[in-house]
Amino acid sequence: MQAALELYVGQGFDQTTVAEIAELAGLTERTFFRYFADKREVLFWxxxxxxxxxxxxxxxxxxxxxxxxxxxxxxxxxxxxxxxxxxxxxxxxxxxxxxxxxxxxxxxxxxxxxxxxxxxxxxxxxxxxxxxxxxxxxxxxxxxxxxxxxxxxxxxxxxxxxxxxxxxxxxxxxx
Amino acid sequence: MQAALELYVGQGFDQTTVAEIAELAGLTERTFFRYFADKREVLFWxxxxxxxxxxxxxxxxxxxxxxxxxxxxxxxxxxxxxxxxxxxxxxxxxxxxxxxxxxxxxxxxxxxxxxxxxxxxxxxxxxxxxxxxxxxxxxxxxxxxxxxxxxxxxxxxxxxxxxxxxxxxxxxxxx
DNA sequence: TACCTGATGACAGTAAGTGACATCGTGTGC
DNA sequence: GCACACGATGTCACTTACTGTCATCAGGTA
Structure with a gap:
């Protein structure tokens, strides 16, 4: 969540890929989608x-x-x-x-x-x-x-x- | 629009691909997206x-x-x-x-x-x-x-x- | 020590959506 | 009748969100 918000704020939501979030958070893209149904859901936790x-x-x-x-x-x-x-x-x-x-x-x-x-x-x-x-x-x-x-x-x-x-x-x- | 609605009703929205809609309507996928911003928009014309x-x-x-x-x-x-x-x-x-x-x-x-x-x-x-x-x-x-x-x-x-x-x-x- | 289980990684695949360029048909001016 | 401009469409390549499946691994338990 922290990684995603940071990137969304810093470079914009559209410009942020899930791959980037996952890398920043130190995990896999696949794991991201195990916690959040989609890229948007992070903001509505x-x-x-x-x-x-x-x-x-x-x-x-x-x-x-x-x-x-x-x-x-x-x-x-x-x-x-x-x-x-x-x-x-x-x-x-x-x-x-x-x-x-x-x-x-x-x-x-x-x-x-x-x-x-x-x-x-x-x-x-x-x-x-x-x-x-x-x-x-x-x-x-x-x-x-x-x-x-x-x-x-x-x-x-x-x-x-x-x-x-x-x-x-x-x-x-x-x- | 007609083609899309037909498919959405017949086989479900999720199960319908834009390729199918385009084929049924007799045009290209690319052309579909020139008229509708996305797959959903068709229903809100x-x-x-x-x-x-x-x-x-x-x-x-x-x-x-x-x-x-x-x-x-x-x-x-x-x-x-x-x-x-x-x-x-x-x-x-x-x-x-x-x-x-x-x-x-x-x-x-x-x-x-x-x-x-x-x-x-x-x-x-x-x-x-x-x-x-x-x-x-x-x-x-x-x-x-x-x-x-x-x-x-x-x-x-x-x-x-x-x-x-x-x-x-x-x-x-x-x- | 064997085993079970929950979390994660690895990987392949589907499909939505976009950008760039080619093509074609139609009308317009000359 | 011809060259040309233009709008609509096709083609193709590409990115990326999201999914299914199987392997791996670490921690706890009998």
Missing amino acids: GAGALQELLVSTVADAPESDAPIVAISAAIQAAGAVFQEQREGVLLRQTVIATNTELQERELIKLASLVSAMAGALRQRGVAEPSASLSAEAGIAVLKIAFARWIGEANEQDLAQLIRALFVELKIVTAS | GAGALQELLVSTVADAPESDAPIVAISAAIQAAGAVFQEQREGVLLRQTVIATNTELQERELIKLASLVSAMAGALRQRGVAEPSASLSAEAGIAVLKIAFARWIGEANEQDLAQLIRALFVELKIVTAS
Whole structure:
């Protein structure tokens, strides 16, 4: 992972071959593919942990919380994690921004988060389509908040940005 | 396109080589790649037209319409198009459902629709983040409505399903 | 000591995608 | 009627991601 990220950042994702990564890491190309399904997957190793965080946060929310409130709590928790690792997150994102296939991979990971959160809501007794709608709304907020958090120089608090966007979403959909 | 779809449906996307498609279509592999950036893109030829429909529907909505109302109209218009071509849409979707990379491609097309609609809203004077939030909400509704429309045997009206989901979204986010 | 097992290497092969150049058919100006 | 320009296609060589298969090797166990 370290070798791959180093090369992706240094010379670009497209310009980096798996052979180079393997050599830098001191192993074989074949071994690389035993750990990562493809060249892209290296950048999404943390997705599993993120999903667990979201699911457990939704699951552990107070029973009285409405679906969207539980989702909001989960997204904020995710935001806090990003905030803690700002440097690494920014680096990773600069790489992703340069390559379409990486953006595709990121989107399917987000879609997986939606499914997982919707499942966690259903576990709480929330019916469809409310569960899916809430989960989708949460990821939509995360996407926009994340983009702003990265795009703007002045470092805002991501969790706070997320809260503000949930409020804005409420206003926008109320019309 | 016809040759590719035929083969994808008949023997599966993964099992179909570009060489086969080219042969069936009576041209060269190289020529195939002059028309389609990759093997996946064939299935998304209509994305451009869909985007135009969404953008123009948003643009042409009455000035008095709130952002979410304009978005709702656009998504319903898209739904109507799908409804008209139900057979083809279903066929296409069975192919996409079998392959992860196709799902990724579909997601990035949807993300492109979000950007386009958000742009159309900004053109109407809607500020960020309202524009992006509304557009994201609209695509979220479309995704869920589409999944239900396809998944259930009893053929419901897609536009109607979409309308119901916008209402549900309003309720869900109001909490 | 024999053995089992999980991780890695070695190697051959498939197929997607790209770049460079040749060819061909069609229309246009003269 | 002819030379020419140009867009579309074919040809070919090449890179590289990814896969299947078998050999090897190190560490732990009976």
